[in-house]
Amino acid sequence: MISIYPTIYHTFQCKADRCKNTCCQLWTIDIDEATAKRYHTMTGPLGESLRQAITVDDEGSHFIFSKKQPMCPLLNEQGLCKVVLELGEEGLCDTCHMHPRFYKYIEDLELCGIGLSCEASVELLADDTHRDLVFTIEDDDNEFGPDERLKLENVFQLLAFDLEPTLFQYTPSPNIEYYKQLLDLYKTTEPIDNEWTAQLNTLSHDIDKLITSVQAYVATHNIDLFNKTFQYILYRQIDILADYSLEAILAYAKDAAEYILMTSATEGLPLKQISRWSQQIEYDEDNVELLLQYYDK
Secondary structure, eight states, X not given: OEEEEEGGGGGOOOOGGGOSSOSSBSOEEEEOHHHHHHHHHOOHHHHHHHHXXXXXXXXXXXXXXXXXXXXXXXXXXXXXXXXXXXXXXXXXXXXXXXXXXXXXXXXXXXXXXXXXXXXXXXXXXXXXXXXXXXXXXXXXXXXXXXXXXXXXXXXXXXXXXXXXXXXXXXXXXXXXXXXXXXXXXXXXXXXXSHHHHHHHHHHHHOHHHHHHHHHHHHHHSOOHHHHHHHHHHHHHTGGGGGTSOHHHHHHHHHHHHHHHHHHHHHHOOHHHXXXXXXXXXXXXXXXXXXXXXXXXX
């Protein structure tokens, strides 16, 4: 097995109560069977709190947060998880324990990462001083040394895709027709909340003004973060090359970076814009499938 890690993976640490946009909200979290069994049989106040928080249906046990109850009821007043405080991280269900980490497999290649919906992940990406993503590599046979570093193009080469390096570089493309098409496409996705819909409508209201804002932003800001974001989004979709064309996932990543640039130019807060995009698109499998099917037409 060969394992690939973005270098930021190795320094990731949950911000817990310091996180302004905690992942412990507005999600449906499936609880693995072993953990659900343990939660249902726990004694004491924590066991009672867990059972009150769990929804059970024909598909199993879940934590379900809604607009009426957006925050996980297992957070204390300081925003810390009662389960972790009492049982340690090993007391969490698999989803809570692993998030925002992800692992994807292509034959004997394991692609690891941390999702961009997470505030801490995006901060690490922004703090990295490279223009391009850098990866470390590990393998069972120690063929690669601990100081080995790869770029995204090298990761694709491991999968027998020998592509032009320019394909892995993001270039802003403010254009009336392109922006209108992109915004119309994103309007077909299932919105995570009303704020997402309002943002799309605001961006669509005056495309000329939007383009002027983007051009001014690009002229006055370093866009390395958007380049790394483009590469990271592309990296996360490598495993679906068996189902979709390379052109489709390149378009998916390009549009994502362009949308994040639009929102950063008009609203500021690029780290928040990256996280919001990821929550809306990457963490909704139906939205990802909708977009990739469009790009693969």
